[in-house]
Amino acid sequence: MKFLKKIRVVLSLLFFLSILLFFLDFTGKLPFQMHQLLSIQWIPALLSLNLGILSILLILSLFLGRIYCSTICPLGVLQDVLSWKTRIFRKKRKYRFDYAKPQNILRYSVLAITLIAFIFGSSFLVLLLDPYSTFGRIISQLFRPLAIWANNGLASVLGKMGNYSLYQVEQVSFVPLAFGVALLFFYIVTQMSWTKGRSYCNTICPVGTGLGLLSKISLFRISIKESGCTRCGACEKQCKSQCIDSDNMKVDDSRCVTCFNCLSACKKGSINYEFRYKKQQAQPIQNNENNSRRTFLMVTGAMLATAAFAKTQKVISNNDSILSRKPIMPPGADNIEYFNSHCTACQLCITKCPMQVLKPAALQYGISGITQPHLAFSTEVFCTYDCNICTTVCPTSALKKLSIEEKKVAQIGIVNFRKSKCIVFTEEKDCGACSEHCPTQAVHMIPYKEGLTIPEVKKDICIGCGACESICPVRPYQAIYVEGASIQLKAKKPSEAKKFDKKIDDFGF
Amino acid sequence: MKRRDFFKSAAIVGLASFFKTNALGSVVSSKNLAVQSAPDLVAVMGGEPEAMLIRALKELGGIKNYVKKGQKVVIKPNIGWDRKPEMAADTNPDLVAALVKLCKGAGAAEVVVFDHTCHDWKKSYKNSGIEAAVTAAGGKMVPANDESYYREIELPNGVNMKKNKIHKSLLDCDVWFNVPILKHHGGTKNTISMKNLMGIVWDRKFFHQNDLHQCIADIATFHKKPALNIVDAYRIMKSNGPQGKSEADVVMLKSLIVSPDFVAVDTAAMKMFSQVQPTNINDVRHIALAEKLKVGTQNLEKLNVKRIKM
Numbered sequence A: 001m002k003f004l005k006k007i008r009v010v011l012s013l014l015f016f017l018s019i020l021l022f023f024l025d026f027t028g029k030l031p032f033q034m035h036q037l038l039s040i041q042w043i044p045a046l047l048s049l050n051l052g053i054l055s056i057l058l059i060l061s062l063f064l065g066r067i068y069c070s071t072i073c074p075l076g077v078l079q080d081v082l083s084w085k086t087r088i089f090r091k092k093r094k095y096r097f098d099y100a101k102p103q104n105i106l107r108y109s110v111l112a113i114t115l116i117a118f119i120f121g122s123s124f125l126v127l128l129l130d131p132y133s134t135f136g137r138i139i140s141q142l143f144r145p146l147a148i149w150a151n152n153g154l155a156s157v158l159g160k161m162g163n164y165s166l167y168q169v170e171q172v173s174f175v176p177l178a179f180g181v182a183l184l185f186f187y188i189v190t191q192m193s194w195t196k197g198r199s200y201c202n203t204i205c206p207v208g209t210g211l212g213l214l215s216k217i218s219l220f221r222i223s224i225k226e227s228g229c230t231r232c233g234a235c236e237k238q239c240k241s242q243c244i245d246s247d248n249m250k251v252d253d254s255r256c257v258t259c260f261n262c263l264s265a266c267k268k269g270s271i272n273y274e275f276r277y278k279k280q281q282a283q284p285i286q287n288n289e290n291n292s293r294r295t296f297l298m299v300t301g302a303m304l305a306t307a308a309f310a311k312t313q314k315v316i317s318n319n320d321s322i323l324s325r326k327p328i329m330p331p332g333a334d335n336i337e338y339f340n341s342h343c344t345a346c347q348l349c350i351t352k353c354p355m356q357v358l359k360p361a362a363l364q365y366g367i368s369g370i371t372q373p374h375l376a377f378s379t380e381v382f383c384t385y386d387c388n389i390c391t392t393v394c395p396t397s398a399l400k401k402l403s404i405e406e407k408k409v410a411q412i413g414i415v416n417f418r419k420s421k422c423i424v425f426t427e428e429k430d431c432g433a434c435s436e437h438c439p440t441q442a443v444h445m446i447p448y449k450e451g452l453t454i455p456e457v458k459k460d461i462c463i464g465c466g467a468c469e470s471i472c473p474v475r476p477y478q479a480i481y482v483e484g485a486s487i488q489l490k491a492k493k494p495s496e497a498k499k500f501d502k503k504i505d506d507f508g509f
Numbered sequence B: 001m002k003r004r005d006f007f008k009s010a011a012i013v014g015l016a017s018f019f020k021t022n023a024l025g026s027v028v029s030s031k032n033l034a035v036q037s038a039p040d041l042v043a044v045m046g047g048e049p050e051a052m053l054i055r056a057l058k059e060l061g062g063i064k065n066y067v068k069k070g071q072k073v074v075i076k077p078n079i080g081w082d083r084k085p086e087m088a089a090d091t092n093p094d095l096v097a098a099l100v101k102l103c104k105g106a107g108a109a110e111v112v113v114f115d116h117t118c119h120d121w122k123k124s125y126k127n128s129g130i131e132a133a134v135t136a137a138g139g140k141m142v143p144a145n146d147e148s149y150y151r152e153i154e155l156p157n158g159v160n161m162k163k164n165k166i167h168k169s170l171l172d173c174d175v176w177f178n179v180p181i182l183k184h185h186g187g188t189k190n191t192i193s194m195k196n197l198m199g200i201v202w203d204r205k206f207f208h209q210n211d212l213h214q215c216i217a218d219i220a221t222f223h224k225k226p227a228l229n230i231v232d233a234y235r236i237m238k239s240n241g242p243q244g245k246s247e248a249d250v251v252m253l254k255s256l257i258v259s260p261d262f263v264a265v266d267t268a269a270m271k272m273f274s275q276v277q278p279t280n281i282n283d284v285r286h287i288a289l290a291e292k293l294k295v296g297t298q299n300l301e302k303l304n305v306k307r308i309k310m
Helices: A003-024 A032-039 A042-048 A051-064 A067-072 A074-089 A104-119 A124-129 A131-160 A176-196 A199-203 A206-215 A234-238 A261-265 A289-317 A336-342 A348-352 A389-393 A433-437 A467-471 B002-029 B049-059 B093-105 B121-127 B130-136 B168-172 B195-199 B205-209 B212-219 B262-274 B285-292
Strands: A220-224 A271-275 A358-360 A373-375 A410-417 A443-447 A453-457 A480-490 B041-045 B072-077 B110-113 B150-154 B163-167 B175-179 B181-185 B189-191 B228-237 B250-259 B305-309
Touching: A003 A032, A003 A067, A003 A074, A003 A131, A003 A261, A032 A042, A032 A348, A032 A389, A042 A051, A042 A131, A042 A206, A051 A067, A051 A206, A067 A074, A067 A206, A074 A131, A074 A176, A074 A199, A104 A124, A104 A199, A104 A206, A124 A131, A124 A206, A131 A176, A131 A348, A176 A199, A199 A206, A234 A261, A261 A271, A348 A358, A348 A389, A410 A453, A433 A443, A433 A467, A467 A480, B041 B049, B041 B262, B049 B093, B049 B228, B049 B250, B049 B305, B072 B093, B072 B168, B093 B110, B093 B130, B093 B175, B093 B228, B110 B130, B121 B130, B150 B168, B163 B168, B175 B195, B181 B262, B189 B195, B189 B262, B195 B212, B205 B212, B212 B285, B228 B262, B250 B262, B262 B285
Parallel strands: B041 B305, B072 B110, B072 B175, B175 B228, B181 B228
Antiparallel strands: A220 A271, A358 A373, A410 A480, A443 A453, B041 B250, B150 B163, B181 B189, B228 B250
């Protein structure tokens, strides 16, 4: 059965590297369709109710156990990579794990609180704890900037030699809160995987805990054949989930991530991956009865706390007006409640935004929306008219898919023109940068004084792309800016110009 | 060392162009005598971009008059917008490719094409059709999306703008061509050859903050002049410029106007444009402002203008 581990390693590396590289890719060289691979994840599939992917993942879990954790989840594989790499720094270079008792109170509480908070309308914990999104934040906030630095350094060296095959890429803008969240989780995950293998997956990760419940009844499981086992403990030493109790010849199915390392370790072939329900069931499903009462109390307490937490959250988010302007959501977000509760802030749209106008939010959406994407315009950085990439890649459907034509009328915000600050008004000089950049001509120039023209806005055809704001030379507070729309409506289509049909035969001079 | 070299060569080029304008002036003043001399401005109408370019250059003595063997050439079209060629927001890709081919044919060591775009540069390069056309013709597209590609220069004759940063490839080349497209423009009313210079600089915000028209005239005083301004009027954008809303903004003129003189070429193009969309040339203030700075002349009567119909 040793081939199982090999298959697992190959598949997990395939998934891991694809997802990793897709997040890192800042040049758009990788095939865009790869984004579909990233929707094969539990939380995104649940949030987007993607029944196809959900049934595949469910069948996998019910048949084979926590294959998701060992193979598909990028954060899981990252831990394997980390603990595999860190062997170099340890004295004994082989895995050395010992059986550990399950942290039932902790893991079931986290799962319960996350679930209850979500039911009460706060998806904050889902956002924070979804392993795929955590991985996305770690890569995009910590490693992507390094890759871009390396690229830009190399590009400038090559550029000096007249070679422009690499080009300067704008660095990821630094949002301290988003960086902090990513760093915190990277630290926790590294710390835990350093010596304790997959303990993050079995104590903190709600997806891992949830799948643990399913893997208790999965068709296949790891089991020890008592007749052949010498209790040598070789399997236990290799078990990164610390769920093999070799003394008692038992495997805690709920924590086993089906990595198959134990199968390769056993010289006697006494540990096997086999059908659970053959013959009569030897034992009913294991229950930790001693703990169940305490767990129940803890969980109930946690439920109440969460309910209270969820309520305060609501109060905070109703106080939008204290912000000077409403945050601008990406196109396809539809309305702010839907968006905030469905986005897990995996940062995929942010990393794929060609203009880099999407940035992780600090507190623009309130505490529960930390690191969710919002639009932040800066000089010549605005939302491209002919682009729907963010709506296409979103794996959780927090951004609904929009065709290019739909995107062109998706009103993510509305323009506000403050004439008294406009250069044409204050300096009496031509400018028109805003109108020049406006794709719909919602901002257009009308005659003003003596040959001058001044902007005029038509709000019903404005889509809030921010091109005008990004280019307005009045700083630091632009004379023209976009107010975010909490409910994204459909803008009117701009009218076309009158066609010119006459034939010109003269030079005119 | 490099910087010093640059200043040296800049001084030489500056001196050379000074003498050249004098020579040109003497030719102009004695126009009747200099029958054989090359025209100051050539306008061609009724052909395809490549054919019109070849025809215009023939009048001017051929590409070899401008590009010598082994030289580094830069072509600066308008690639500001992520628009397809039919929208006439960017210079016609066939025209740019034809020029690349001619330069290569004249023995240019390399032909580099760039623009500091307004839209996403990669999308603009691609969707304008210019990247593919230039690469196929043997030219090289270089990025212009980062400040590190630019180097500061002085504009001693500028009024409001005394310095800015210009793309290094243009500063370091032997000869360059300015290849704008003729368009309506919401801010400056029209965009032709001088407005196209906003794509060779890094800091455009300064223009808008300090009287756009004056700054455009100021950048036109930059000592390293293009060998030729080649104005693409094959398709023009008559309204909703500079990016246009739809193809209803586009008019086919099948024309090309070529001159080394910024002011003259813009004046001629304005007159052609006004047949479609009447526009007061005085409202395009940078044309008169540039003339005041001795960049060129609006007086086409005084110039040797060649008009060709194909």
